[in-house]
Amino acid sequence: MMAGGDNTNWWFRRVAPLLPLGVTLLAAGCAPQSSALSTARSEMRAGHYTTAHRELTELEEHPEKLSPDELREVKDDLCVTDFTIGRPTYSVREQQRVCTEAAAEPGSQSADVLARIDGAIEQADNDRVTAAIKAGDLAGAETAVEDYESLPGANQVQVASWSNQMWKLVEQKDQRPTRSHKAALGSAIATLKRQHADARKMNDAAFKRWVVQTASVDGRPMVSDPRLEHGRLKLDLIETDLSAAALNLDKFALINDVVVARCGCDGRTDVGVGSGDLPAYVVRLDPETRASEVLILLSGANLGPAQGVSLR
Structure with missing residues (x-):
């Protein structure tokens, strides 16, 4: 993974399918927006996700200043920005935590985002495991699998498939x-x-x-x-x-x-x-x-x- 910044070069490939939904989320709020929320959303539209995330976090820290609809929208937007910025700034566990919390709000649209995050995470970790096994790097494959298994609801069928590949690598090394x-x-x-x-x-x-x-x-x-x-x-x-x-x-x-x-x-x-x-x-x-x-x-x-x- 690339270190620092928004990590956009790597994660944009994962986020691309999400962007239309993100734009929909930005336009879907029916509550009058506070000035700060409007500013954060303008930053998101401009692609300044780190700045938007910082402003949204400040808003979430003072829920008493937000209406229920505004709080829901803040959490939905944090879900989008966390995923867009991605690792290593925000771990997959943190991304899922934020989006799961957002999806629990009445009227939230983060459930679809969360499903896309799950799919993107599984594909990304599959790429990491496959690359590590191809390179003969059992430790690297282990790290990727443990990263994925740390997520709530990790697909154990997928984990078993990776494990089978890792055992085959062991066989190759144990001639x-x-x-x-x-x-x-x-x-x-x-x-x-x-x-x-x-x-x-x-x-x-x-x-x-x-x-x-x-x-x-x-x-x-x-x-x-x-x-x-x-x-x-x-x-x-x-x-x-x-x-x-x-x-x-x-x-x-x-x-x-x-x-x-x-x-x-x-x-x-x-x-x-x-x-x-x-x-x-x-x-x-x-x-x-x-x-x-x-x-x-x-x-x-x-x-x-x-x-x-x-x-x-």
């Missing part, structure tokens, strides 16, 4: 050596099979119960619904706060050791977080250490303590 490390990998697998010989005696149901019990802290499970297929275990973190998981990564490493021992293969554990199943951790066998290691995928900036992105 395992096929020849040079094949012997070392076989030796590491054999070592884990000996260390966890009892693991092969558990049936699938018993193994899943063991996974949930092992991935627990003070008797509280960190994961739910373990799914195992062809040497790959899929886990979902119960809490979106990564702090507990970040302090107990050794538990996930142990679980993957047992996955490897049970299948006698290069087993893997994928750990997702949130309703959209964003990739949090991937656990793989390190042939050199003959033990599983946890690869941290999410930075956790908005979910828990910050972690580095580590993909080998």
Whole structure:
């Protein structure tokens, strides 16, 4: 995103469909306008949205000086100016907050604006996620998804679609050596099979119960619904706060050791977080250490303590 100013070069593409509605809003007020409101609207017509926003904010701070119709119009206009100026000056959360508040006023026309904001925000964040994934930037994709998920009513179907793309990026980055490390990998697998010989005696149901019990802290499970297929275990973190998981990564490493021992293969554990199943951790066998290691995928900036992105 562009920094500073009205951010018009980037956001004008998003605002263009909104402008006819904005003009309609400016003309729709049926109440006699105060001099200050007329001045603010003149600034909007001239494209001076920052100035108009400042004047409208001053008006909103003194609702006792406005009629109900004028207050409604001030809030409608603030909705338009917030969206037009856009990020980074006004976050998408702030834009939605202002427009949601405006739409709650009797007779408000901000509901249509709010719907257009929702669509523009989703498209903008989709562009950010797509660009980040194309560049191989998992952290950038994460930031864009978290930005979108912070909004009220975020479309979880869209989040799940982005998550699927992010997991595919993880797959691309996690290409395992096929020849040079094949012997070392076989030796590491054999070592884990000996260390966890009892693991092969558990049936699938018993193994899943063991996974949930092992991935627990003070008797509280960190994961739910373990799914195992062809040497790959899929886990979902119960809490979106990564702090507990970040302090107990050794538990996930142990679980993957047992996955490897049970299948006698290069087993893997994928750990997702949130309703959209964003990739949090991937656990793989390190042939050199003959033990599983946890690869941290999410930075956790908005979910828990910050972690580095580590993909080998």
